[in-house]
Amino acid sequence: MWMGYMSKPSDFPVPNEIGNPLQHLIDQYARSYTLRYGLAAIGMFLAQVPQRVPALVVGVALDAILFAEIPYTLPLVPDGLLPTTTETQVLFTVGLLVAAYLLDTGLNWAAGWISGTARYWTLHDIRVDTFDALVTHQLRFFDDRQTGDVMSVLNNDVSNLTQFSENAFRGLGFLSQLLVAFAFMLTLHPRLATLLLLMPVALALLSRWYTTRVEPIYEEVRESVGQVNSRLENSIDGIATVKSFARENDERAAVEAVSKDYRDRKWSAIRLRLAFDLSSWTVSSLAFIGVFALGTYMALNGAPALLGDALTAGTLLTFLLYTKSFYQPVRQLMLDVLDSYENALASSKRIVAVLEGDCPDPAAGHDLQGNAGKITYDTVSFSYTGADEQTVSRVDFTAEPGSLIGIVGPTGAGKSTITKLLFRFYDPDEGTIRIDGTDICEVSQRSLREHLGYVAQDPFLFTGTIRENIAYGVDDADQTAVEEAATLAGAHEFITQFDAGYSTQVGECGESLSGGQRQRIAIARALFRDPAILILDEATSHIDNETERQIQRSIDVLAGDRTIVVIAHRLSTVRNADQIIVVEDGQIVERGTHEQLLDDSGTYADLWRVQVGETDAVSDSFLDTTVSNRSGLDGETDEVVR
Numbered sequence: 164m165w166m167g168y169m170s171k172p173s174d175f176p177v178p179n180e181i182g183n184p185l186q187h188l189i190d191q192y193a194r195s196y197t198l199r200y201g202l203a204a205i206g207m208f209l210a211q212v213p214q215r216v217p218a219l220v221v222g223v224a225l226d227a228i229l230f231a232e233i234p235y236t237l238p239l240v241p242d243g244l245l246p247t248t249t250e251t252q253v254l255f256t257v258g259l260l261v262a263a264y265l266l267d268t269g270l271n272w273a274a275g276w277i278s279g280t281a282r283y284w285t286l287h288d289i290r291v292d293t294f295d296a297l298v299t300h301q302l303r304f305f306d307d308r309q310t311g312d313v314m315s316v317l318n319n320d321v322s323n324l325t326q327f328s329e330n331a332f333r334g335l336g337f338l339s340q341l342l343v344a345f346a347f348m349l350t351l352h353p354r355l356a357t358l359l360l361l362m363p364v365a366l367a368l369l370s371r372w373y374t375t376r377v378e379p380i381y382e383e384v385r386e387s388v389g390q391v392n393s394r395l396e397n398s399i400d401g402i403a404t405v406k407s408f409a410r411e412n413d414e415r416a417a418v419e420a421v422s423k424d425y426r427d428r429k430w431s432a433i434r435l436r437l438a439f440d441l442s443s444w445t446v447s448s449l450a451f452i453g454v455f456a457l458g459t460y461m462a463l464n465g466a467p468a469l470l471g472d473a474l475t476a477g478t479l480l481t482f483l484l485y486t487k488s489f490y491q492p493v494r495q496l497m498l499d500v501l502d503s504y505e506n507a508l509a510s511s512k513r514i515v516a517v518l519e520g521d522c523p524d525p526a527a528g529h530d531l532q533g534n535a536g537k538i539t540y541d542t543v544s545f546s547y548t549g550a551d552e553q554t555v556s557r558v559d560f561t562a563e564p565g566s567l568i569g570i571v572g573p574t575g576a577g578k579s580t581i582t583k584l585l586f587r588f589y590d591p592d593e594g595t596i597r598i599d600g601t602d603i604c605e606v607s608q609r610s611l612r613e614h615l616g617y618v619a620q621d622p623f624l625f626t627g628t629i630r631e632n633i634a635y636g637v638d639d640a641d642q643t644a645v646e647e648a649a650t651l652a653g654a655h656e657f658i659t660q661f662d663a664g665y666s667t668q669v670g671e672c673g674e675s676l677s678g679g680q681r682q683r684i685a686i687a688r689a690l691f692r693d694p695a696i697l698i699l700d701e702a703t704s705h706i707d708n709e710t711e712r713q714i715q716r717s718i719d720v721l722a723g724d725r726t727i728v729v730i731a732h733r734l735s736t737v738r739n740a741d742q743i744i745v746v747e748d749g750q751i752v753e754r755g756t757h758e759q760l761l762d763d764s765g766t767y768a769d770l771w772r773v774q775v776g777e778t779d780a781v782s783d784s785f786l787d788t789t790v791s792n793r794s795g796l797d798g799e800t801d802e803v804v805r
């Protein structure tokens with residue numbers, strides 16, 4: 164059975180004290196643009212008055228022009244000011260229609276302009292702050308989530324807010340439209356207008372039914388969008404591995420499974436929407452037919468007692484035009500606005516979880532003083548899962564300033580984890596780590612990391628030139644300093660062989676370079692910052708023997724004035740170390756110099772013998788130990804530098 168893809172939980176919990184996360188975002192971010200939002204809302208509302216005028220005026224004009232006995236009257240306008248002859252009434256009506264159009268267009272344009280700036284400025288602030296919060300999260304946050312999920316917070320979720328803000332403004336316009344139209348109808352025929360109120364009430368009840376049912380479905384849809392993104396990213400990122408294992412069909416099956424899940428969930432939401440659409444259209448059509456039937460009856464036979472006055476043909480036309488014009492706004496209001504509200508609510512939960520999830524660095528104001536580079540681990544224990552089984556257990560050692568420390572041990576022993584704790588990518592569960600006597604938890608993470616240089620096992624190169632990668636984070640870097648760092652890292656020679664030299668572009672993630680070249684650029688990047696402490700995590704694993712010797716010499720040169728911690732599978736890399744620490748199952752099992760450890764004839768001595776090919780001299784107890792547990796070290800036998 165194919166087991167390649169294990170979905171991690173995509174959990175973005177919102178802190179309890181935050182009630183409605185969308186409201187929270189509006190409070191936090193829209194406040195600074197209150198004036199613009201206010202002006203835009205007023206403009207939007209006022210624009211509805213001229214927009215509703217044509218239906219009213221046309222009804223009045225038709226009555227007056229076609230039926231001589233009906234006077235030309237308009238609500239709120241004294242009769243003395245209105246024209247009395249048919250010709251002037253026609254001209255006056257045309258003039259009113261043109262004026263209403265101009266006013267409506269002008270107000271709508273101004274409201275759109277002002278609300279547009281307010282909305283897009285607000286969303287820009289949210290996106291930048293969310294990214295800012297994201298990069299300050301501890302690595303644990305990223306461990307627990309898929310990259311696709313995290314990316315979709317910045318892409319899809321912020322876009323959903325954009326969509327909602329657009330619809331919300333349009334919704335406000337629709338609402339104003341309804342209010343103004345009802346106000347006009349009330350002046351024409353109050354009782355019929357009141358009866359017509361049943362239509363929005365029925366639509367509101369329908370929308371309530373719709374939103375309560377669609378909300379949980381939208382939650383699921385969002386979750387499956389994240390899963391589709393993650394799945395696609397996984398397959399494309401690992402395409403070389405997929406092809407080399409000929410697993411294209413499995414990948415296709417996995418993509419098909421998550422895509423089907425998304426399709427089914429989205430289809431449930433769409434089915435519900437279609438049902439709502441149909442029922443709201445029915446309500447609206449019934450209202451239109453009802454107004455026509457009742458209105459015609461009232462125009463021909465007079466109104467029943469309960470409905471007050473009779474209806475003129477012009478007023479009936481105005482009512483029909485308004486009733487017809489209600490459906491679209493009410494439908495838009497209910498579907499688009501409420502739909503995008505549900506989406507935005509789900510999205511804002513994830514955005515707020517990112518914004519508020521991690522505590523800010525409590526020691527942000529305190530900088531790490533001194534630059535000697537003494538490292539002390541004081542009975543440090545740590546577990547990734549918080550469970551009893553510890554990845555690092557009671558680790559205790561001191562690295563003097565300028566010393567070279569080697570950490571060796573089998574795969575999965577906890578070597579990298581020990582150094583990750585030094586960077587505070589994770590905090591120890593027990594014990595203390597000090598640099599130059601200061602507990603690293605009491606200083607800002609930024610100042611701590613400025614003291615540290617790190618070269619990872621599989622270093623990441625950013626899209627850009629080699630120079631930009633070496634001088635990462637420094638604008639206008641001095642070329643001499645870049646070249647010095649590259650020379651120390653053994654990278655200068657191959658860089659200058661490229662046509663564009665230091666200006667050579669490295670592709671996304673540095674694919675256009677070999678593993679060894681990427682590693683040397685990463686070492687140069689770490690050296691460029693001239694940190695007091697340098698961590699090389701298997702940094703020489705992709706490098707040939709000659710280059711390793713070159714880096715070895717550089718390490719020796721560097722070792723005089725900075726502390727270097729080298730995690731090594733090749734024991735030859737750490738042969739000259741001042742202290743070698745042997746880690747097994749998260750614990751330090753041996754420590755000393757290369758010679759001392761060989762004299763002790765323990766695990767290190769056996770590992771050394773395996774690597775230099777003296778397998779006959781290896782102790783029986785070592786051979787008894789699970790071979791697979793030591794696989795990370797066994798594989799190096801042929802390549803050892805002697």
Ligand code: ATP
Binds near residue numbers: 573575578579580795
């Ligand atoms: P290697 O030599 O293969 O790089 P290592 O000695 O550096 O191994 P670590 O990478 O520190 O070992 O891992 C120690 C243990 O912690 C392993 O069992 C690993 O699976 C586990 N581990 C590492 N990173 C995480 C993580 N982010 N979440 C949970 N467990 C992890």
